[in-house]
Amino acid sequence: MGELTASLAHQLNQPLAGILSNAQAARRMIDAGQSTLEDFTDVIDDIIADDHRAADVIRRVRDMLTPGETALTKLDVNVLIDGVTKLIASDALLRNVSIASALSPETMAVTANRVDLEQVLLNVLTNAIDAVAVGPASGRVVTVKTARSNGDIRILVRDQGPGLPPGFEHRVFEPFFSTKKSGMGMGLAVARSLVEQAGGAIGAANHSTGGVVVTVTLPSAAE
Amino acid sequence: MTFEGVGPGTVFVIDDDLSVRRALRRLLLTADYRVVTCESANEFLLSPQPLPRPSCVVLDVRMPAVSGLDLQEALRAAARAIPIILISGHADVATAARAKAAGAVAFLSKPFDDVSLLAAVRKALQQDREASTNGGPQK
Numbered sequence: 001m002g003e004l005t006a007s008l009a010h011q012l013n014q015p016l017a018g019i020l021s022n023a024q025a026a027r028r029m030i031d032a033g034q035s036t037l038e039d040f041t042d043v044i045d046d047i048i049a050d051d052h053r054a055a056d057v058i059r060r061v062r063d064m065l066t067p068g069e070t071a072l073t074k075l076d077v078n079v080l081i082d083g084v085t086k087l088i089a090s091d092a093l094l095r096n097v098s099i100a101s102a103l104s105p106e107t108m109a110v111t112a113n114r115v116d117l118e119q120v121l122l123n124v125l126t127n128a129i130d131a132v133a134v135g136p137a138s139g140r141v142v143t144v145k146t147a148r149s150n151g152d153i154r155i156l157v158r159d160q161g162p163g164l165p166p167g168f169e170h171r172v173f174e175p176f177f178s179t180k181k182s183g184m185g186m187g188l189a190v191a192r193s194l195v196e197q198a199g200g201a202i203g204a205a206n207h208s209t210g211g212v213v214v215t216v217t218l219p220s221a222a223e
Numbered sequence: 224m225t226f227e228g229v230g231p232g233t234v235f236v237i238d239d240d241l242s243v244r245r246a247l248r249r250l251l252l253t254a255d256y257r258v259v260t261c262e263s264a265n266e267f268l269l270s271p272q273p274l275p276r277p278s279c280v281v282l283d284v285r286m287p288a289v290s291g292l293d294l295q296e297a298l299r300a301a302a303r304a305i306p307i308i309l310i311s312g313h314a315d316v317a318t319a320a321r322a323k324a325a326g327a328v329a330f331l332s333k334p335f336d337d338v339s340l341l342a343a344v345r346k347a348l349q350q351d352r353e354a355s356t357n358g359g360p361q362k
Binding site: 009010013014015016017018019020022024025026028029032043046049050053 | 337
């Protein structure tokens with residue numbers, strides 16, 4: 001939470017600085033008595049815009065921290081992946097991206113919150129689709145795999161996109177960090193917090209032959 | 224880059240945040256300074272030379288590409304040592320200490336009061352005026 005607080009402080013201090021300086025400038029403009037109504041309208045418009053900017057930051061954080069349904073249930077990761085890929089199949093198709101599933105034939109049971117885990121999968125898959133959607137047609141493939149590893153369940157999502165710049169493997173999970181022009185930078189930060197709540201871990205790494213692999217590791221549910 | 228105002232000193236405001244630039248520009252104009260706003264360190268570095276005297280820089284610490292602290296380093300090494308006031312929305316003790324050690328006139332945490340900013344600007348311009356009468360801080 002430390003880095004979230006720091007980045008939240010920065011995100012809020014920018015508009016707060018604008019609001020305070022604008023308000024104090026307006027007071028000084030009144031004292032000087034040389035400004036027009038238009039000047040004051042400009043100041044007020046800027047204050048309103050900054051206020052909205054601050055409110056958006058709060059809203060984003062609140063959305064992220066609001067716990068949904070908290071029930072933990074035993075879930076088959078394969079079934080969940082199937083559901084989520086169906087959900088985004090039409091979007092992927094529209095963008096000429098195919099999703100190839102290579103799911104383990106056995107049941108991959110974990111104990112987690114269904115909605116949370118779906119959100120994580122949705123986020124990771126959407127990122128993967130975004131990463132390949134602008135690239136060459138031959139690379140427009142996203143692969144999802146499940147496997148067991150030392151008693152854990154692993155979900156691997158790989159894209160064939162341009163990969164992450166060096167040093168970005170950890171940063172993509174930081175709040176407000178985004179490599180996308182229109183990104184809020186909250187998706188993977190939320191994903192990480194949800195995976196960690198389920199006792200798991202999430203990581204991203206460039207694949208040796210191109211693209212990014214996001215690995216979600218969750219403890220296997222007791223039989 | 225926009226030059227405005229007619230005052231006795233020039234203040235360069237360098238911040239990547241448009242709203243902060245606009246607000247500080249207004250505030251400084253009410254105190255009758257000339258104001259130049261730049262959205263990046265690079266834009267400032269393209270300012271017509273020599274810089275007017277007295278002048279000072281109000282510089283945001285956290286900016287993409289060249290950060291405020293990087294620019295501060297670069298300006299220290301320059302022949303014309305323009306006084307610097309650092310501003311930050313991400314104020315931590317270490318950064319403030321580093322900025323001060325590198326000779327910043329002041330380090331202000333956003334949001335800051337007009338009184339604090341204007342006092343720092345007065346001090347910075349006074350410093351630049353004195354440096355000029357002493358033959359300038361030529362290195």
